[in-house]
Amino acid sequence: MVTAEVARLLTELSGEVRRQIGILVGRRGGIEFVIVGDQKGLTIPDLSRERTATLRLRGLRLVHTHLQGEPLSQEDLTDLALLRLDMIVALSVSDEGSPGLVHAAHLLPENRGKKVSEMFPPLSMGQVADIDFLKWVQSLEEEFQRGQRSVTLEGAREKAILLSVGRESRGALENSMEELKALAESSGVEVMDSIIQRPQVLSPATLLGEGKLKELLVQCMQQGVDLIIFDQNLTPGQMASISDRTELRVVDRTQLILDIFSQRAHTQDGKVQVELAQLKYLLPRLAKKTLALSRLTGGIGGRGPGETKLEIDRRRVRDRIHLLEKELRKLSKRRALRRSRRTKSGIPVVSIIGYTNAGKTTLFNLLTESRFLVEDKLFATLDPATRRLRFLKGREVVVTDTVGLIKNLPRDLLGSFRATFDELQESDLLVHLVDISNPFFEEHIDTVERILMELDLNHIPRLLVFNKEDRVRPEEARAIGQKYGAITLSALHPERLETLFDAIEKALWKESVQTAILPLDPGAVVDRSVNSYQTREREDDGRPI
Numbered sequence: 319m320v321t322a323e324v325a326r327l328l329t330e331l332s333g334e335v336r337r338q339i340g341i342l343v344g345r346r347g348g349i350e351f352v353i354v355g356d357q358k359g360l361t362i363p364d365l366s367r368e369r370t371a372t373l374r375l376r377g378l379r380l381v382h383t384h385l386q387g388e389p390l391s392q393e394d395l396t397d398l399a400l401l402r403l404d405m406i407v408a409l410s411v412s413d414e415g416s417p418g419l420v421h422a423a424h425l426l427p428e429n430r431g432k433k434v435s436e437m438f439p440p441l442s443m444g445q446v447a448d449i450d451f452l453k454w455v456q457s458l459e460e461e462f463q464r465g466q467r468s469v470t471l472e473g474a475r476e477k478a479i480l481l482s483v484g485r486e487s488r489g490a491l492e493n494s495m496e497e498l499k500a501l502a503e504s505s506g507v508e509v510m511d512s513i514i515q516r517p518q519v520l521s522p523a524t525l526l527g528e529g530k531l532k533e534l535l536v537q538c539m540q541q542g543v544d545l546i547i548f549d550q551n552l553t554p555g556q557m558a559s560i561s562d563r564t565e566l567r568v569v570d571r572t573q574l575i576l577d578i579f580s581q582r583a584h585t586q587d588g589k590v591q592v593e594l595a596q597l598k599y600l601l602p603r604l605a606k607k608t609l610a611l612s613r614l615t616g617g618i619g620g621r622g623p624g625e626t627k628l629e630i631d632r633r634r635v636r637d638r639i640h641l642l643e644k645e646l647r648k649l650s651k652r653r654a655l656r657r658s659r660r661t662k663s664g665i666p667v668v669s670i671i672g673y674t675n676a677g678k679t680t681l682f683n684l685l686t687e688s689r690f691l692v693e694d695k696l697f698a699t700l701d702p703a704t705r706r707l708r709f710l711k712g713r714e715v716v717v718t719d720t721v722g723l724i725k726n727l728p729r730d731l732l733g734s735f736r737a738t739f740d741e742l743q744e745s746d747l748l749v750h751l752v753d754i755s756n757p758f759f760e761e762h763i764d765t766v767e768r769i770l771m772e773l774d775l776n777h778i779p780r781l782l783v784f785n786k787e788d789r790v791r792p793e794e795a796r797a798i799g800q801k802y803g804a805i806t807l808s809a810l811h812p813e814r815l816e817t818l819f820d821a822i823e824k825a826l827w828k829e830s831v832q833t834a835i836l837p838l839d840p841g842a843v844v845d846r847s848v849n850s851y852q853t854r855e856r857e858d859d860g861r862p863i
């Protein structure tokens with residue numbers, strides 16, 4: 319830990335100048351820093367240049383003097399955690415300047431009691447001499463790594479801890495956290511823990527107080543996590559100071575949503591839009607310290623926007639934004655052309671909208687019997703898919719599946735996803751699909767209605783439809799349906815679709831058509847020539863659908 323000679327030197331000098339003196343010592347005993355403080359404490363220099371992998375101990379221990387023989391203080395323990403020191407040692411300075419009792423503490427690997435650190439009982443210098451520090455610290459490090467490994471369930475999946483800090487009611491925070499969990503999982507992250515904090519006052523710089531930050535950091539080390547996902551959106555300053563304080567990668571709600579969008583974007587349109595949104599979000603955050611930069615641009619699983627992660631700078635980002643905006647304008651002209659051809663043909667457009675995960679894609683597939691992507695993930699769909707559907711009497715409609723709407727979808731994002739929302743503007747009918755089995759479905763309805771208003775879409779007729787009725791009791795489904803004057807169905811049960819077709823026809827042509835639907839034989843219902851996704855992809859040449 320510390321040799322008798324060095325300890326003596328420190329306590330003698332310290333006693334003489336009446337100030338704390340500290341040294342930062344490497345694993346093999348080399349002294350890396352000497353720090354002179356005041357009577358009560360000392361300030362540790364910025365160690366960020368001495369960076370080690372976030373999940374390991376720093377490889378430095380702090381040995382310092384305490385003039386009053388006081389035990390380790392809260393600040394000492396905070397430094398221990400935030401700096402991931404191997405150990406913190408306080409030497410009491412006796413009256414004649416020689417070392418008295420020694421107080422020491424170290425971080426703890428994952429443990430039942432969720433303890434962050436452990437203090438040794440006070441030691442004499444004789445006992446200190448008996449400790450083989452190198453051996454001791456290596457076995458501590460091994461224990462940490464065992465803890466980190468034992469919780470790796472599925473190999474390559476990236477681990478993260480979710481964090482929510484706010485003054486809203488607990489219920490509201492929990493509800494939002496559930497959604498964040500679903501979002502995180504659909505982005506492919508393994509959620510190790512989710513922590514909700516409701517402090518009396520929010521710390522403006524880091525949201526979280528020092529003590530909580532410390533616990534969080536140690537938990538991250540214990541569980542082998544170096545990614546924190548905040549349920550709140552962080553200001554550029556907060557993001558930088560949290561990741562500076564902790565050296566963890568910090569992602570907020572918007573970035574998580576953007577990350578999911580970027581994984582799901584398949585068409586050129588979608589890809590351009592997502593990258594644009596990511597860069598716009600990133601730009602103000604680039605002004606901050608360069609240290610945090612690599613963490614900010616790293617994104618989840620290293621998936622940042624573009625490939626120029628390392629040399630990315632503000633000017634390049636701006637250039638790229640201009641380029642993408644130009645490309646987007648070009649693409650949107652082409653889209654408009656395609657659309658106008660379709661509108662001219664006079665076929666009504668029905669768009670399926672709704673909160674994410676409501677079952678839109680499932681219903682769309684069922685309607686069109688296509689094999690479009692359906693996954694139990696939020697945002698499984700990004701690009702609008704469009705199919706033609708033929709009703710009895712030769713009537714046709716175009717049905718589009720849309721991206722899910724979700725609460726707190728940042729305004730910037732709404733603007734960024736024009737492709738989806740442009741299509742909606744052309745709709746003659748919006749089928750608003752709601753997951754009846756979700757306990758928060760009423761909130762989801764409100765959210766969707768609000769977004770429709772913001773997007774100027776609320777003039778389009780809407781048909782409220784409850785999905786997943788198979789997951790609630792029949793009486794309950796009936797009652798809810800009655801209350802809202804809405805259809806209930808299950809997109810997994812085609813035999814119940816008739817009422818939906820009926821209602822769509824009624825809404826579009828203002829008349830009821832009895833038994834409007836043909837049996838669900840794909841050949842009979844769907845115009846095969848325009849039915850596959852591949853066909854649609856090739857539509858980029860401007861041919862009408």
Ligand code: GDP
Nearest residue numbers: 674675676677678679680693694786808809810
């Ligand atoms: P979207 O985000 O609205 O497009 O939702 P998806 O169509 O991707 O569906 C989300 C999840 O809900 C998938 O796992 C579907 O299998 C499931 N799902 C959709 N409709 C129903 C339904 O009527 N009943 C049940 N039990 N699950 C459904």
Ligand code: MG
Nearest residue numbers: 678679698699
């Ligand atoms: Mg979908």
